[in-house]
Amino acid sequence: MSDLRELYQEVILDHAKRPRNFRIMPDADHQADGHNRLCGDKLRVFLKVRDGKVDAVSFHGEGCAISKASASLMTETLAGKTVAEAQDIFERFHALLTSPVEDDGAAESLGKLAVFAGVREFPVRVKCATLAWHTLQAAMAQRPDAPAAAVSTE
Numbered sequence: 150m151s152d153l154r155e156l157y158q159e160v161i162l163d164h165a166k167r168p169r170n171f172r173i174m175p176d177a178d179h180q181a182d183g184h185n186r187l188c189g190d191k192l193r194v195f196l197k198v199r200d201g202k203v204d205a206v207s208f209h210g211e212g213c214a215i216s217k218a219s220a221s222l223m224t225e226t227l228a229g230k231t232v233a234e235a236q237d238i239f240e241r242f243h244a245l246l247t248s249p250v251e252d253d254g255a256a257e258s259l260g261k262l263a264v265f266a267g268v269r270e271f272p273v274r275v276k277c278a279t280l281a282w283h284t285l286q287a288a289m290a291q292r293p294d295a296p297a298a299a300v301s302t303e
């Protein structure tokens with residue numbers, strides 16, 4: 150199990166140091182701002198939705214390694230998914246981090262996102278790992294022509 154934890158840590162550090170889809174998307178249909186007041190993480194999620202699918206997703210901002218890595222892996226995971234699939238992945242990811250009992254099947258069904266399973270052991274870090282996801286939810290819920298929505302975790 151120690152080798153697996155080391156691999157998970159390497160994946161998180163890689164995405165934190167070299168986040169994927171870390172850019173401002175000027176032509177985004179939806180966007181929202183997220184702020185974790187406990188640790189100061191701030192990010193904006195950008196989203197393009199076409200025909201009910203996530204055509205493109207990116208993020209920009211500042212945060213801890215877990216926050217950045219989670220946002221980076223989120224963008225890779227959700228590109229090309231339907232809005233319904235994105236919602237399902239959000240719910241399963243959130244359950245992985247907040248469920249009191251470890252479910253190996255749930256972790257496996259999330260692919261690379263399973264690297265965050267150990268975060269459940271550190272409740273104060275759950276908000277770091279879910280900030281981008283809650284911000285994505287706020288972005289998807291808004292009208293395309295609405296100003297950026299805001300989400301705050303305390």
